[in-house]
Each structure stands twice: as structure tokens, then as C-alpha cells.
Amino acid sequence: TNYGDIEFLIYLNFFLGEGSPTRIVGTAHQKRTFYRLLTLVIFGIFDPEAPAPPSFEQLRQAYGVPDPDAFHLFRQAFELYAARQRRDATSPLRRLDDYVDFTVLSPGETVVPIARRRGDTPLGQVRLRPHPPGGFDVRIVLGDGRSSEKRMEVTPPARKETHIPAALRRGDLTSFVIWINGKGFLVDPSPEALTYLRRIGVAPVDIPYVFLTHVHADHDGGLLEKLLSWSRTTLIASDVVFRAFLEKAELITGHDFGHEGLVKHLPANPGPPLSIEVGGDTITVETRWNLHPIPTNGFKIGVAGRTFGYSGDTQYDPELLTAMRERDDLTARQYEDLKHFFWAADGTPRVDLLYHEAGIPPVHTDRRQLETLSPSMKARTFLVHVADKDVPPGAVPSKPPLFSTQALLPPTTQSREAILLDTMRLVSYLHDVPTHTLETLLRGAEICSYHRHALIVRRGPLGEKEPLHFFIIADGEVSVKEGGVVKTRLKKADTFGEWGISHQRGYRVADVVASRPCQCIRLSEAQYWWLVERHPAVQERVAKIRALLPRLEMARDRHRLQGRANVSSPLGLMTRTTSGQLAKLAMFGELRNLKKNQTVIVEGEEPDGFFILLSGHLSATVGGWVVGELSEGDSFGEIALLEGGKRHATIRVVSVDAEVLFMRTRDFRRLLETLPAFSWGIWEMAGRRRHTSGQSQAANEAKEVSPADGVRARDQGTANLGQHRPTSDYPPHNR
Structure with missing residues (x-):
């Protein structure tokens, strides 16, 4: 599995399972990474295990917390909602080890005791022993001495998505699309939402914007997939939520989304509204800070005199808010935003349509609180983030039916x-x-x-x-x-x-x-x-695509076959490309025919472009050592372009002949900027290749043999640059 898949299960086991921890087995490196991820999604920007609480200035630098008032609100929410060891406000906070029972894999045999609850007499044991190259011998031993054994092969997930259990998400709507002049704003994308959109024929390019309210798994579980589609997505979020997402994304994937240009951010911070030009109209986005365990926003979007509002996850409880204001836990502005952002003090609506969450209290709004709204406000309010069974028939506000559309402005x-x-x-x-x-x-x-x-x-x-x-x-x-x-x-x-x-x-x-x-x-x-x-360039481009597209499709199909033959190998750049996406590569590339022993690129030279191998077989050498091989569908030449240095390896043809698609530096950079999936694949491959090359060089140096002997070592199984198997403690860019 991957880190993102486990996050929601930990919530369920702990908060709905009366404090039950989730047993996880992994490496020490994975434990460190996962504990940092859990700290971010459970406690937000605070760490209860830190030696001292962070200052406002520290959180301003790290997360863009805008002012001391926001810092104070986040601190109050952290103290209000954090689980404690006893049922009183002065009791110490629960630690991460209360949420997770993590067993670190040892080099030899790892023994994992199994009990109904922590501290109970074990029912048995699971004993794990590594089995190269990437599996485990597993033995289950019961208390009465009976046992069973099997060999378990461990492979990376084919898709890195987070799927919430069906029984829990049935009818619990957290994602929706706001359409403005044919452009979609997807709010808090879930993997299920992306699947449904594909099924009804909505293309990723139709939804160029995502609004992210906060970084809990049931709200951002589909965001990585959306950002890494073959069209550019702009993420609308407050600076604090955006930086929290960047940190979470790097923990899950190993990629720095900001540095690698995988996401474009439009800051939507509380205060002056954000203006965006969409299809000839200017829309305004206003946000507020919510009352939730981690930094969260609600928002309003206005266009052509009509306004839509979304509460985001928050606890709307007038008595609680009044008490917090009286204790100066809320500023006057925060109090007004939390009480009257969508309606005035007299109940007059400030929006034409409102989606308000009604999840499980107290970290969400109790549905009964919304029944006290004015009749005119209830008539334009719909409930989300609540299961069907929790909304009685005839209740007002009610839930919007799945796939329903409320039109505020007719198309023209x-x-x-x-x-x-x-x-x-x-x-x-x-x-x-x-x-x-x-x-x-x-x-x-x-x-x-x-x-x-x-x-x-x-x-x-x-x-x-x-x-x-x-x-x-x-x-x-x-x-x-x-x-x-x-x-x-x-x-x-x-x-x-x-x-x-x-x-x-x-x-x-x-x-x-x-x-x-x-x-x-x-x-x-x-x-x-x-x-x-x-x-006239149109006909030239059509002819070029017509000539190169079949070659690219054939190389992609062969690359896929290689991937099926070795399921533990990470997916290559070409594996998931469609014909339409390959057409973009074809238009910006040129075909080059090569002969046996011909050098394609030379170590130490200045880079001039990027290559995709369409047919043939190539070898890669560093300092005279063969460090890898390339087969059809593999690409190369990206590292020097990304890092701005010289070529890191020499690539030479070892087959009778070869064909490559060559892409000049300017076109390569254009695709990096416009196609996130291409950019992701390039950075993923570069990180994997650096790791593999370093391993191969270290192995060759340890043998203290001549370059000629190094070639023979390659034939006995040195790493293949195109089909590298990751180590059990995943390298950067392939966690």
C-alpha cells in the first residue's frame, strides 16, 4: 500500500473504534515519514511531541500564517479538538503512538504479536523474514501451536490513489464541481469524483481549477491524480493550506511539487477577495478561517451578481462561538465570519446557494444546528459531508441528489x-x-x-x-x-x-x-x-504527427509489455500516455536514425535536448563503467536539462540500429511547463536513475576491477536504467 491509503483507516480505528490503534509494519525510514504525515493531518501545523510550541514567526515562515490572530485561532482549534488521555481539558494530549502501533522490520526475522487490544494476551504471532529480491516469508503461529506459511511478494501499488471504504462513503458527498462559463472548479477532489467525471465524459482539461479547503484524506485524496493529469490544474487555496499540501505531497511521493512545477497556486486568503478571469467574466473568491482541528477554509464565489457558498469542514455552534468570543479566543472578525459569513445576523441570505457540511460532531456541524436557520436561508442550503441515513426524509435543509445540478446562471x-x-x-x-x-x-x-x-x-x-x-x-x-x-x-x-x-x-x-x-x-x-x-505549418504538423505517432504508439505498447512482465518495476514515462498525448510529443520531436556503436550523447558535454528510444537497444556508461541499459519506450537525457549541468553519462547504440525521438531543450521545457504528467514522469525517472547509477558505480568501485570487467559485471545483472526494481527502503522520488 502507500501512505495516503492508510491515513483514513487510522482516523476510523481511533475515533470510531474507541481509541484503537492501527498496527503497521514497515521500515524505520517509512515510520519517520509516516509519523510526520500523521502529525500534519491530525494536529495540523502544531506538533504535540515537539520540545516547545512553535512561535508565530516560526509558523509564518514555515506555513505562511498571515498574522497573530490567525495563529491564535489555529492554536485554539488545536487545543479544543486534540484527543486527550482523560476527559478533561487539562489532561495531556494523546501521542502518535496512541494512534499507531508501528513495528519496525528487522534485518532478520520480525515478530508481530496479534491481540484484540493493546495489552491483551496475544492470540498469536506473524513472523516475517525478508526474501530477496523483494518479498517476505510469512509464518502465522496461533496460540495453540498451529501455524501456516506462505511467501508474499511485495510490489509497489499500480496506482497511487486513496480510496475511502465504500460502506463509509456511501451518500457522503465531499466533492462537487462549480461550472462557470464551461470551466469547472472541482472542490476537495476525491478519487471517486474523478472516476465519476471520467465515466460521464468530463475531460480533465474541462476542470482547470481545484479549490482545496484542507488536507484531510477525504478532501484531498484525489488531488495528486488531478494535478498529474495531462492538463495544467490551478490550485486555489489559502497559503497555509497550500503549504501544508506541498509538505504532504512530498511526504507521500518524494516530489517537491513547487520546485518541479507540478502545481500552480492562486492564493485565496481571508481578507480582500481574489479575482479570476474565467471565460470573459471576472469572478471573486472570498474565504474565511473555519473552526476545525487543522487549518481549513470556507469560501464564497461570486459571478455576474450571483453567489455560491461552501462552508468547508467547521463546527457551527452559536453557543460555542459566543463563549469563545467572550473568552477572547476569537477576534470580532473571526466571530462574525464563523457566524454570519453566509447569512446576516437577522437571517437574511448572503448567498444564492449554499453547500454546508453536516458531518460527525464535534469537529463538524451538527445537522440540527442548521435547522435553526431562517426559512429563506434553509430554502437555499443543501447538506454535504453527511450520510443518507443521517438525514431524515423531508428534512430541511436536505441533501442534493448525486449528479444533480443547481443552475444559478443560464448558458449563453x-x-x-x-x-x-x-x-x-x-x-x-x-x-x-x-x-x-x-x-x-x-x-x-x-x-x-x-x-x-x-x-x-x-x-x-x-x-x-x-x-x-x-x-x-x-x-x-x-x-x-x-x-x-x-x-x-x-x-x-x-x-x-x-x-x-x-x-x-x-x-x-x-x-x-x-x-x-x-x-x-x-x-x-x-x-x-x-x-x-x-x-502552411498546419499541414507540416499533421504530416509529422502522422509519421511519428505510430512509432510512439508501438514503443509505448512494447514498454507496457515489459512492465507487465516485471510488475515490481515502476511505471515508465510512456506507460500511461494516450494517443492524443503522444501526438503532442510527436509534434515537438524529430526522428533520428542511428547505427550500431554510434554515440547518442557523451558524458561531460553540454545538453541540447531529450530523447525517447523508439526501437533498438542502448547502453549507458559513466566513467567507462556500464551502469545500465535502455530498451524501447525508455527515455533519457533529462538529468542535465533539469539540473542545468553537463551530461552525466555516455549513451551508445548496442543493437544493429536504433530510432530515437529527439526533443530540443526549449520544447522539452515547454512540455514540462504545460503537461504535469510529463513533468512528473521526468522527475520520477531522474530521481530513480540517479539512485540506480549511484548503486551501480558503488558496486563497481567495490569490486576494484577494470572497465572491461565492469562490462562483464553488467552482463551478470547490473541495474537496468529502464526497468529498475526499487529497494525495500524506497529511494527519494519513488517512495
């Missing part, structure tokens, strides 16, 4: 055209075509809707007067089939039909079928030639 013709123009700008070969040209194309285009399984293009010869068209997918998904076999799937902003116009007059080489309900922008042959006449 102008907003629809803006959405379609944005889609056209995403087409790889149209990225720099002027807006007025795209507008002219769109005015002459036809927007076609297709139901699932509808045949859009039929394979075979065209009729004598049958017109030719090319298509841009605006929504949904289509399958390209040959002989009934799906060759590839195309999604939003992918295109088809251009090659039939420019090179295959009168014949279609494949069927194109709607995989799910979809919409396409259909353009005529005359429009295509009009576009090419004004922008």
Missing part, C-alpha cells in the same frame, strides 16, 4: 462559443493559430452530437458525391477501429479525418465510432484547405 450562445474556441486551441497543431482564424472556422463548422455506438466515419471508399470532413472532438470519446478491433481511443481536442483529406482522397482507412455520447466540431474539406493556405 457566447459562452458556448467560447468553450468551443478553447477546445480548438487545445488541438496540438492549432496551438499558435490566431483567434480570428479559429473564429472563422467555427462560424462555418457544424456541431454534431452522436449517441453511444454511433458510426461517425465508415471505413472504405467514399461515394461519388460524398463530402470529406475532418473532426475535432468537443466532448466525449470515440474509438478508431480496424476490422472491428479498437486501435486507439480519442478524447476532447483530439482530431481525425485530416489525413483522409490531404493524402487519402476517396478512401477511409478505419471506422470511427462513438464510445460514449459525444459532440464533434465537423469541418469541411474546403475549410481545411482554407486553413492550410493561411497557415
Whole structure:
């Protein structure tokens, strides 16, 4: 498993299991990392085991705490909600060892006692003994002497996502999308929300914004996956929440998301509103600090005179808030925000629609408190973060049905055209075509809707007067089939039909079928030639993609086969790329053909670009030592570009010949900036490669042999740069 998967189980065992700790077995390094993660998500920016409480200045530097008032509120919430050893406010706080019973793996046999509760007589033991290269011999011994043994292979999770148990999340809505002019703002993304959005055909590029209220697992469990999609996501969050997320993300993944450019941040701090331009309209975002165990925000979003509000996780309890104000635990501004952010003191609504959480008290709002709101406020309030069974039939406020939509502003013709123009700008070969040209194309285009399984293009010869068209997918998904076999799937902003116009007059080489309900922008042959006449580079790009895409797809498929053959190997850069994503790589790359023994890059030289091996086999040497090999689908040359130094290794062709896709430095950096999944894969691979190279060099130096002998050592099993197996105590960038 991975750190993120365990976080929610620890909450459940401790808070719903009457203080039961969760037994975890792992390495000493994993324990240190996981305890820091738990401190962040349970206690927030405070550490109860620190020698002394942090000062305001320390937390301002570390987390961007804006002022002493916010510091005081966070401290009060920490003291209010932290679990204590006894049921009184002066009792010492529970320590992390009360939440987790962590057994550290030993080099030999590790014995894990199993009991119903800590301190009870053990029911038995689980005995673990490492078995190279990455497994364990496991023996279960019961109290009566019976035992059972098996060998357990340990492999990294195929997907690094956090899934909340179904029985607990049924009907408990924590994620939703705010749509403004066709652009989605996904609030507190869960993995389930991303899955549902994919199923109904919402492309990642349709949701360019995420609002994060805080860093608990049921609110940020899908955020890493969303940030690492093949489209840039902007994270809207207060500085404190954002820095807490960066720390959590690095603990889970080993990646510095800020340094590696994996996330763009828009600060939404309490105080002056944040303004964002979305589809020609300016929206305003106002936030407040909530009353919750860790720093959390509620917010309001306003556009065109209408306002939506979301409470975020908070304890709305007027009596408690009044008592805290009387003790000066809250400032006047904090008190007003916590009581009257969404409605005035007389009950008059300040929002047109409100989603208010009603989770398990006291760290959430008791649903009955919201029943005391004014009738006009209750009529526009819906409950979230509460199970169906906890909301009686006919209750007001009620829960919004799953997948329901509340429309505050109707769509317009102008907003629809803006959405379609944005889609056209995403087409790889149209990225720099002027807006007025795209507008002219769109005015002459036809927007076609297709139901699932509808045949859009039929394979075979065209009729004598049958017109030719090319298509841009605006929504949904289509399958390209040959002989009934799906060759590839195309999604939003992918295109088809251009090659039939420019090179295959009168014949279609494949069927194109709607995989799910979809919409396409259909353009005529005359429009295509009009576009090419004004922008000849379009035809050159189409031809380039047509030539390189099949080679990239073949290299990707072979890379996937290698990954299936060795499931313990980390996924490579190419493994999860779609054909549309490969088309972007093709457009910015150039094909190079190489011969046996030809040198591709030389150790110590200045870097000029990045490479993907399409066919053939390469070797990597450092200081004359062979430190690894590269096979089809592997990429190389990234380390010097990332670090700004010289080439770290010499790469040479060892097969009869080879083909590589070469990408110049400027194009490589452009993809790093615009495609987070590409950037993630590059940094992950670079960290893994540095670790592997260091291991290989250390092993060679320990043998004290000549470079020629080093080559023979490679043949006996030195690390492969393309398919490295991580050590049991994971290296940086592959935790």
C-alpha cells in the first residue's frame, strides 16, 4: 500500500473504534515519514511531541500564517479538538503512538504479536523474514501451536490513489464541481469524483481549477491524480493550506511539487477577495478561517451578481462561538465570519446557494444546528459531508441528489462559443493559430452530437458525391477501429479525418465510432484547405504527427509489455500516455536514425535536448563503467536539462540500429511547463536513475576491477536504467 491509503483507516480505528490503534509494519525510514504525515493531518501545523510550541514567526515562515490572530485561532482549534488521555481539558494530549502501533522490520526475522487490544494476551504471532529480491516469508503461529506459511511478494501499488471504504462513503458527498462559463472548479477532489467525471465524459482539461479547503484524506485524496493529469490544474487555496499540501505531497511521493512545477497556486486568503478571469467574466473568491482541528477554509464565489457558498469542514455552534468570543479566543472578525459569513445576523441570505457540511460532531456541524436557520436561508442550503441515513426524509435543509445540478446562471450562445474556441486551441497543431482564424472556422463548422455506438466515419471508399470532413472532438470519446478491433481511443481536442483529406482522397482507412455520447466540431474539406493556405505549418504538423505517432504508439505498447512482465518495476514515462498525448510529443520531436556503436550523447558535454528510444537497444556508461541499459519506450537525457549541468553519462547504440525521438531543450521545457504528467514522469525517472547509477558505480568501485570487467559485471545483472526494481527502503522520488 502507500501512505495516503492508510491515513483514513487510522482516523476510523481511533475515533470510531474507541481509541484503537492501527498496527503497521514497515521500515524505520517509512515510520519517520509516516509519523510526520500523521502529525500534519491530525494536529495540523502544531506538533504535540515537539520540545516547545512553535512561535508565530516560526509558523509564518514555515506555513505562511498571515498574522497573530490567525495563529491564535489555529492554536485554539488545536487545543479544543486534540484527543486527550482523560476527559478533561487539562489532561495531556494523546501521542502518535496512541494512534499507531508501528513495528519496525528487522534485518532478520520480525515478530508481530496479534491481540484484540493493546495489552491483551496475544492470540498469536506473524513472523516475517525478508526474501530477496523483494518479498517476505510469512509464518502465522496461533496460540495453540498451529501455524501456516506462505511467501508474499511485495510490489509497489499500480496506482497511487486513496480510496475511502465504500460502506463509509456511501451518500457522503465531499466533492462537487462549480461550472462557470464551461470551466469547472472541482472542490476537495476525491478519487471517486474523478472516476465519476471520467465515466460521464468530463475531460480533465474541462476542470482547470481545484479549490482545496484542507488536507484531510477525504478532501484531498484525489488531488495528486488531478494535478498529474495531462492538463495544467490551478490550485486555489489559502497559503497555509497550500503549504501544508506541498509538505504532504512530498511526504507521500518524494516530489517537491513547487520546485518541479507540478502545481500552480492562486492564493485565496481571508481578507480582500481574489479575482479570476474565467471565460470573459471576472469572478471573486472570498474565504474565511473555519473552526476545525487543522487549518481549513470556507469560501464564497461570486459571478455576474450571483453567489455560491461552501462552508468547508467547521463546527457551527452559536453557543460555542459566543463563549469563545467572550473568552477572547476569537477576534470580532473571526466571530462574525464563523457566524454570519453566509447569512446576516437577522437571517437574511448572503448567498444564492449554499453547500454546508453536516458531518460527525464535534469537529463538524451538527445537522440540527442548521435547522435553526431562517426559512429563506434553509430554502437555499443543501447538506454535504453527511450520510443518507443521517438525514431524515423531508428534512430541511436536505441533501442534493448525486449528479444533480443547481443552475444559478443560464448558458449563453457566447459562452458556448467560447468553450468551443478553447477546445480548438487545445488541438496540438492549432496551438499558435490566431483567434480570428479559429473564429472563422467555427462560424462555418457544424456541431454534431452522436449517441453511444454511433458510426461517425465508415471505413472504405467514399461515394461519388460524398463530402470529406475532418473532426475535432468537443466532448466525449470515440474509438478508431480496424476490422472491428479498437486501435486507439480519442478524447476532447483530439482530431481525425485530416489525413483522409490531404493524402487519402476517396478512401477511409478505419471506422470511427462513438464510445460514449459525444459532440464533434465537423469541418469541411474546403475549410481545411482554407486553413492550410493561411497557415502552411498546419499541414507540416499533421504530416509529422502522422509519421511519428505510430512509432510512439508501438514503443509505448512494447514498454507496457515489459512492465507487465516485471510488475515490481515502476511505471515508465510512456506507460500511461494516450494517443492524443503522444501526438503532442510527436509534434515537438524529430526522428533520428542511428547505427550500431554510434554515440547518442557523451558524458561531460553540454545538453541540447531529450530523447525517447523508439526501437533498438542502448547502453549507458559513466566513467567507462556500464551502469545500465535502455530498451524501447525508455527515455533519457533529462538529468542535465533539469539540473542545468553537463551530461552525466555516455549513451551508445548496442543493437544493429536504433530510432530515437529527439526533443530540443526549449520544447522539452515547454512540455514540462504545460503537461504535469510529463513533468512528473521526468522527475520520477531522474530521481530513480540517479539512485540506480549511484548503486551501480558503488558496486563497481567495490569490486576494484577494470572497465572491461565492469562490462562483464553488467552482463551478470547490473541495474537496468529502464526497468529498475526499487529497494525495500524506497529511494527519494519513488517512495
